[in-house]
Amino acid sequence: MDTHLEKILQDFAKGSGRLTILTGAGISAESNIPTFRGPEGYWTIGSNEYQPQEMATYRMFKQKPEEVWKWYLYRIGVCKKALPNPGHHALVYMETLFKDRFTLITQNVDNLHLRAGNSLEKTFQIHGNVFFMRCADECKRSVFPIPKHLTGREKNETLTETDRQLLICPHCDSRTRPHVLWFDEMYNEHYYRYHSALKVAEETELLLVVGTSGATSLPNQVVWEVKHRNGIIIDINIEENPFSNIAINSRQGFFIKQPSGKALPDIFQKFKAVME
C-alpha cells in the first residue's frame, strides 16, 4: 500500500471522525452475483423480452405482478446461493472496530452485508432487500421476510396456489410487493433511510466508495457532500469510473484499482494496527 495512503488511514483511525462505506454491485460481483444488467437479467414474458430496467418498475408490477414476483423469486435464489466474500467480512470487522463511528450505505439488495454480519442498525439498504416484502397497498408500513418456501426458485418457475397465498399481505389480503426501490420510484426515509444517509454524509470524515460507478442519485449526493466538506474519499474499483475521478481530484483522495476483496481487508489491517 502507498505509504501516504497508509498514513492517512492511520491518522484517521486514531482520531474520532466518522467512517462511511458506500457499496455497489462490484462487491457483490466478487461473490458471483450478476448485476442483472447483463444477459442474466433478461426476462421473457410470452414472446417479449424485458430488460431489468423494465422489470424493476412499479409500472410493470401494476401490469404483471406475478411475472415481477417470479423474476424476484428467481433473483432471490441467485442471491441465496452466493456467499459473502473477504470484502464483506472486512466491513464487519470495521464495524466492530469503529462501533458508532461506522456506517454502511449499500445499493445492493442481495442481503450479503447482513449475512456477513453487519448490523441492520448500521447498514442503510438504500435500495431495499430482495429477501423482504411489504404490502403493495401500504395498509401498514411494515416490512416482513419473504417466506422460506418461496426463496430459491429456478428461472421461470410457475407460481402455485400456495405460493400465491404466501404473497398476500397478512394484514389486509392485498398483494405484497418486493421491498426494493424500483426505477420509477423515489427514495424515502421510512423504507430506504434517505435522510439518514444524507445526514451521515454530512458528518463523514472518511468515505470508502466500493464497487459503484455512481449511476444513481443518492450515492452521487453522498459522494459530493463528502467532497464539498473536504472529507477523504477513497474509491475502490476494478475500473476507473466517475467516483475515482472525484476521489483523485479531492483534497485527500485515492483510487485503489483493485477488487474490494483485496483492498478492504488491507485497509482493515491498517486501521487495526493503530486501534487495538
Ligand SMILES: [Zn+2]
Ligand atoms: Zn396490507
